[in-house]
Amino acid sequence: MSVTAPLGFRAAGVTAGLKQRGARDIALVVNDGPSRAAAGVFTRNRVQAAPVLWSRQVLTGGRVRAVVLNSGGANACTGPAGFQDTHATAEKVAELLGDSAGEVAVCSTGLIGERLPMDLLLPGVEAAAGQLSRDGGLAAADAIRTTDTVTKISFRRGEGYMVGGMAKGAGMLAPGMATMLCVITTDADVPAAELDRVLRAAVSVTFDRLDTDGCMSTNDTVLLLASGASGVTPAPGELERKVTEVCADLARQLLVDAEGATKAIAIEVVGSASEADAVEVGRAVARSNLLKCAIHGEDPNWGRVLSAVGTTGAAFEPDRVNVAINGIWICRGGAAGDDRAKVDLRPRDVTITIDLSAGPHSATVHTTDLTAEYVHENSAYST
Amino acid sequence: MSVTAPLGFRAAGVTAGLKQRGARDIALVVNDGPSRAAAGVFTRNRVQAAPVLWSRQVLTGGRVRAVVLNSGGANACTGPAGFQDTHATAEKVAELLGDSAGEVAVCSTGLIGERLPMDLLLPGVEAAAGQLSRDGGLAAADAIRTTDTVTKISFRRGEGYMVGGMAKGAGMLAPGMATMLCVITTDADVPAAELDRVLRAAVSVTFDRLDTDGCMSTNDTVLLLASGASGVTPAPGELERKVTEVCADLARQLLVDAEGATKAIAIEVVGSASEADAVEVGRAVARSNLLKCAIHGEDPNWGRVLSAVGTTGAAFEPDRVNVAINGIWICRGGAAGDDRAKVDLRPRDVTITIDLSAGPHSATVHTTDLTAEYVHENSAYST
Numbered sequence: 001m002s003v004t005a006p007l008g009f010r011a012a013g014v015t016a017g018l019k020q021r022g023a024r025d026i027a028l029v030v031n032d033g034p035s036r037a038a039a040g041v042f043t044r045n046r047v048q049a050a051p052v053l054w055s056r057q058v059l060t061g062g063r064v065r066a067v068v069l070n071s072g073g074a075n076a077c078t079g080p081a082g083f084q085d086t087h088a089t090a091e092k093v094a095e096l097l098g099d100s101a102g103e104v105a106v107c108s109t110g111l112i113g114e115r116l117p118m119d120l121l122l123p124g125v126e127a128a129a130g131q132l133s134r135d136g137g138l139a140a141a142d143a144i145r146t147t148d149t150v151t152k153i154s155f156r157r158g159e160g161y162m163v164g165g166m167a168k169g170a171g172m173l174a175p176g177m178a179t180m181l182c183v184i185t186t187d188a189d190v191p192a193a194e195l196d197r198v199l200r201a202a203v204s205v206t207f208d209r210l211d212t213d214g215c216m217s218t219n220d221t222v223l224l225l226a227s228g229a230s231g232v233t234p235a236p237g238e239l240e241r242k243v244t245e246v247c248a249d250l251a252r253q254l255l256v257d258a259e260g261a262t263k264a265i266a267i268e269v270v271g272s273a274s275e276a277d278a279v280e281v282g283r284a285v286a287r288s289n290l291l292k293c294a295i296h297g298e299d300p301n302w303g304r305v306l307s308a309v310g311t312t313g314a315a316f317e318p319d320r321v322n323v324a325i326n327g328i329w330i331c332r333g334g335a336a337g338d339d340r341a342k343v344d345l346r347p348r349d350v351t352i353t354i355d356l357s358a359g360p361h362s363a364t365v366h367t368t369d370l371t372a373e374y375v376h377e378n379s380a381y382s383t
Numbered sequence: 384m385s386v387t388a389p390l391g392f393r394a395a396g397v398t399a400g401l402k403q404r405g406a407r408d409i410a411l412v413v414n415d416g417p418s419r420a421a422a423g424v425f426t427r428n429r430v431q432a433a434p435v436l437w438s439r440q441v442l443t444g445g446r447v448r449a450v451v452l453n454s455g456g457a458n459a460c461t462g463p464a465g466f467q468d469t470h471a472t473a474e475k476v477a478e479l480l481g482d483s484a485g486e487v488a489v490c491s492t493g494l495i496g497e498r499l500p501m502d503l504l505l506p507g508v509e510a511a512a513g514q515l516s517r518d519g520g521l522a523a524a525d526a527i528r529t530t531d532t533v534t535k536i537s538f539r540r541g542e543g544y545m546v547g548g549m550a551k552g553a554g555m556l557a558p559g560m561a562t563m564l565c566v567i568t569t570d571a572d573v574p575a576a577e578l579d580r581v582l583r584a585a586v587s588v589t590f591d592r593l594d595t596d597g598c599m600s601t602n603d604t605v606l607l608l609a610s611g612a613s614g615v616t617p618a619p620g621e622l623e624r625k626v627t628e629v630c631a632d633l634a635r636q637l638l639v640d641a642e643g644a645t646k647a648i649a650i651e652v653v654g655s656a657s658e659a660d661a662v663e664v665g666r667a668v669a670r671s672n673l674l675k676c677a678i679h680g681e682d683p684n685w686g687r688v689l690s691a692v693g694t695t696g697a698a699f700e701p702d703r704v705n706v707a708i709n710g711i712w713i714c715r716g717g718a719a720g721d722d723r724a725k726v727d728l729r730p731r732d733v734t735i736t737i738d739l740s741a742g743p744h745s746a747t748v749h750t751t752d753l754t755a756e757y758v759h760e761n762s763a764y765s766t
Contacts, residue, residue, distance in 0.1 A: 047701045047717070049694030077689050079718035100656025112686025113719050158709065216694045218686075289672070289753075290761055297762025301497025303601075306460050310430030311599045318430045319462065331598070335462035336496050370672075372755030378673055 002137025002153035004323065005164030006187035008032050010226025012131040013139030016124020018072025018110075018117060020107030024143035026121065027069040028128040029183055034105060039066035039196035041203045043220035051106040052219055058090075058105050062192030064225050065103040067183055068093050068125060069144050071168070073110040073117075076218040085116050091124050096129040107181045109146055116356050132222045141166035142337030144181055147377065149257055154249040156242045160232040161188040163242045167250040178369055180207065180254065182222040184246055184358075188239055189228035192339060198240045199224040206247035209279065211286040212258040212368045222247075255366050260373030263295050265350045273359035277314035281354060282365030292370035298345035302331040305352060315383040320357040326350060385520030387545030390571035391415050391610025395514040396522030399507020401455025401493075401500060404752065407526035409504065410452040411476065411511040411519075412566055415717035418611030418721075419486060421447035422579035425584045426603035432459030433469040434489040435602055441473075441488050444576030447608050448486040450477050450566055451627040452527050454551070456493040459601040468499050475505050479512040490564045490604050492529055492551060524549035525562055529570060530760065532640055537632040539625045543615040544571040546625045550633040563590065565605040567629055571622055572611035581623045582607040589630035592662065592748045594639040600633040605630075638749050641755030646678050646735045656742035660697035664737060665748030667691045675753035676736055681728035685714040686733060711734060 004011050011029045018025040031038075042052050058064065068089055075082050094101035108116070116205050131139075132290035141151040148168050155164040159378050168337030188197070203222055224243065234242075267285050269278035285291060288308040294301035302323045309321060323331035328343045330336070387394050394412045401408040406689035416422075423442040425435050441447065451472055458465050469489050491499070502694035524534040531551050538547040552563030557672075573581070576682060586605055607626065617625075638647050650668050652661035671691040685706045692704060706714035711726045713719070 021563045044689060045693040045706075046695075046699075047689045074686070077701075077714065077718050079716065082718070096463055112684075112690065113714065115719075139477060218690050289757075293758050293761035296758065299762065301495075303457070303460055306430045307495065307599065307601050309427060310428040310601060312429075316429075318460075321430075330495065331460065333462065335460050335465070336498075341731065370758055375670075375676050375679065375753055375755045375758060378676035379682065 001155040001164055001181050003029050003142045003185045004134055004137035005086065005155040006162040006185045006227060008187050008229030010132040010134055010137035011140040011306050012128040012133065013136065013143030014124055014127045014131060017120045018070060024139060025070055025072045026124040026128050027140035027143035028066060028132060029140055030066045030097065030132055031064060031225050031227050033227055034096060035189055035226055036063040036065055037190060037192040037195055037226045038062060039192060039199045041222045041223045043200055043217055045216045045218050047077065047218050049074050049108060050078060050082040051075055051108045052172055053083060055105040055107065055221060060300065061102065063103050065099045066093050066097060067105045067107065067223055069107040069181060069358045070121060071109050071144050073108060073114055074112045074219050075108040076112040078115055079267045082115060087119065089121065089125060092125045096126060105223060109144065109181055111221055112218060120260045129310045144168040147259055148366050152250055152253040153245050154246045156245050158188065158234055158238060158242050161186060161230040161234060162187040163246050165250055167254060169254045171230050180217065180220045182242060182250060184224045187227045187230035189231060189233045190226050190239060195224050198243050201240050202244040202247045206244060206251045209265065209363065209365045210251050210255055211283055211365060212255065227319060237279050244320055255368060258368040260371040261368030262371055263348055263350050263369040265295055265352060265367050265369065267367065268351060268353045268364045269356065270353065270362040271355040271357050271359060272361045273365050274314035275361045278361055278363035279365065280312050281309055281314050282363055284312045285352065286365045286367035289370055292367065295345065295350055296369035296371050300325045300330055300340045300343040300345060305354065306331065309354060314356065315358045316356040322355040322357065324353040351372065384547055385471060385524045385549045386412050386547050386566050386568045387517055387520035388538040389545040389568045389610060391570050391612030392419055392568050393515040393517055394519035394523040394678055395511040395516065396519065396526030397457050397507055397510045397514060400503045401453060403576035406520060408453055409507040410453045410492045410510050410523035410526035411449060411515060412523055413449045413480065413515055413608050414447060414608050416610055418572055418577040418609055419446040419448055420573060420578055420609045422575060422582045422607045424582055424605045426600055428599045428601050430460065431440050431535065432457050432602040432675050433461060433465040434458055434490060434491045435604060436466060437469045437473065438488040438490065438604060441485060446486050447488050449476050449480060450484050450488045450490065452490040452564060453504060454492050454527050455530050456491060456497055457495045458491040458494040458499050459684060461498050465498060466556045468501055472504065474510060475508045477729060479509060488606060488609050492527065492564055492602055502556065520547065520549065527551040530642060535633055535636040537629045539628050541621060542618055544569060544613040544617060546629050548629045548633055550637060551594060552637045561562040563600065563603045565633060567626060570610045570613035572614060573609050573615045573622060578609055580625050584623050585627040585630045589627060589634045592746065593638055594666055594748060595638065595751045640753060641751040642760045643754040644751030646733050646752040646759050648678055648735060648750045648752065650750065651736045651747045652736060652739065653736065653745040654738040654740050654742060655744045658696040658744045658746050661744055662748065663695050664692055664697050664739065665746055667695045668735065669750035672753055675750065678728065678733055679752035679754050681706045683713055683723045683726035688737065689714065692737060697739065698741045699739040705738040707736040741749065
């Protein structure tokens with residue numbers, strides 16, 4: 001269903017030859033309206049790819065007619081020439097649609113530092129425009145894959161409207177690695193300012209709480225486009241709930257497909273003095289290579305949890321922290337608790353619960369284990 | 384030579400049975416004076432092991448008669464009972480030396496969260512006291528090893544005085560993993576306040592600039608003891624230079640022995656607006672798992688350098704950053720520079736130079752590559 005589940009959207013995914021293996025590498029998503037309201041959230045990395053610089057500018061207008069995405073090259077660290085390539089790509093889409101380039105967002109993913117082969121890309125964009133259809137959502141989702149082993153799509157049905165989405169990323173957010181791209185569509189009729197609020201709220205509790213390798217990409221982009229084709233304006237909070245569900249579903253798919261991962265680890269921080277404290281603690285634990293190795297080895301090494309908690313500025317007293325792994329409270333009051341032999345770490349899903357005993361707040365951060373396969377995949381990526 | 388190279392020190396290393404493999408596991412270093420001036424630097428982790436809590440208190444007095452160190456258990460996250468174990472260990476040393484426990488520092492390293500077997504440890508301390516000698520420095524250095532594959536010792540000769548040292552840690556500082564312990568001795572005659580200044584200055588440019596896995600230990604301790612036995616008080620700056628050399632030498636040994644590492648990576652940040660900016664950038668790059676995997680795969684992936692630089696708050700403009708790997712400027716002005724095929728990444732030593740073009744300052748941070756062996760070693764450590 002993907003981005004074409006809601007009314008008013010067409011999409012396509014084609015092979016332009018940017019990737020060596022002959023797979024699809026250009027996706028196009030077009031909003032046929034009647035509305036073009038849109039919002040975007042971008043990487044916080046200060047080194048931003050040309051398409052991010054371009055699309056941020058487009059989104060300031062709050063209107064998007066089309067999004068063109070390519071895999072096979074990130075167009076990051078490519079200087080003014082790379083920015084011109086992004087501009088030319090948007091102009092090409094605008095020309096094909098008879099519209100304005102100022103309302104065409106561009107996303108790219110792949111290796112950093114290499115120019116895109118425009119002689120292949122522009123004909124690919126033309127081919128994609130020729131194949132736009134109401135059934136094109138799956139092909140578009142397929143075309144944005146890099147090291148992703150599966151396409152990632154989601155949709156939710158609201159009261160008289162739909163929300164659909166596609167994403168790529170296999171390894172991720174801080175916001176993260178190898179680039180995470182996501183396009184979400186809805187046929188609800190909602191102004192751009194409200195879309196912006198909804199998208200930021202949804203991303204802050206989904207993609208922003210996924211941290212598989214602590215690496216932040218130059219290209220991360222999440223877009224939300226509304227066609228208004230259903231004529232329905234959801235009740236306040238209703239659209240946010242649906243968009244959050246789609247984001248959470250896609251985030252889960254990214255997590256499960258993270259490079260080399262064999263475990264999906266949920267780090268639940270409870271009893272914190274604030275939600276920000278809980279997120280800080282969850283993220284510190286999610287970034288501990290030592291802990292991620294231990295979980296890979298099915299070793300309930302709670303000492304590595306505590307030593308990561310201790311690197312944060314969160315409010316807590318070391319001798320009041322409790323830690324459970326898969327429900328067994330193996331650390332109580334900052335020291336050994338229940339028998340660690342009772343912890344069953346064989347399932348793929350692992351939950352680490354950290355009770356800071358410092359307040360009523362909580363948050364969950366998701367990560368993966370660190371494996372030899374991750375090392376292998378990322379040692380061999382560009383060569 | 385180790386910690387007994389300077390006059391006034393005796394040491395021993397014995398087997399108490401704390402480790403399973405029958406290796407030495409208790410070290411004792413005694414300062415016979417005439418001075419007992421001392422200084423210490425400890426982990427910044429908020430979760431601190433019992434011996435760190437104890438030794439910090441001892442060092443506030445600026446005097447240390449002896450340091451007792453054990454491998455085979457970190458005595459971290461062991462609650463009040465663990466603190467009593469540390470206290471009892473110091474009391475035992477004091478009793479054996481006919482001295483005050485308030486001037487006995489304690490260091491522990493090994494697994495977090497388990498009580499030390501005091502029935503084995505205290506007889507080991509007694510045995511160590513019985514074997515104290517002017518030749519004991521090497522045995523002491525051997526006794527503090529955990530996953531270290533070699534003993535780490537160093538010494539430098541000053542004008543009429545000596546500086547010696549031993550360290551353990553195989554993976555490291557943020558300050559870091561698996562615990563880094565270091566004892567430095569000198570027979571120079573220097574008051575405690577000056578030792579404190581010297582040690583902080585030396586650590587800040589050596590151990591603090593080593594970051595192999597971003598993980599900060601609960602037990603890291605660096606001690607500097609002065610016996611005054613040479614009767615020499617070095618000229619200002621002279622002792623700092625020698626202590627810094629010993630720290631740098633030991634830091635290098637830690638780096639080369641880091642768990643699973645096949646590359647020693649120096650991240651030289653130049654052209655920064657401040658030294659702090661240079662350290663922040665160096666550390667961010669040192670913590671990029673993606674970059675560390677790329678270097679392991681001998682892939683000069685400068686895009687991963689730039690994306691790590693972009694996560695910092697340092698002053699720089701993305702389009703003015705230059706990056707060289709092993710002397711080849713493959714990124715100029717934030718975009719592709721010289722041919723990446725010219726970069727030879729086969730040597731063990733790798734230098735990544737990052738020119739921020741933002742000022743006259745610089746700093747170098749040292750790290751290692753990320754390998755499947757690191758994952759293996761840390762998946763299997765406690766089980």
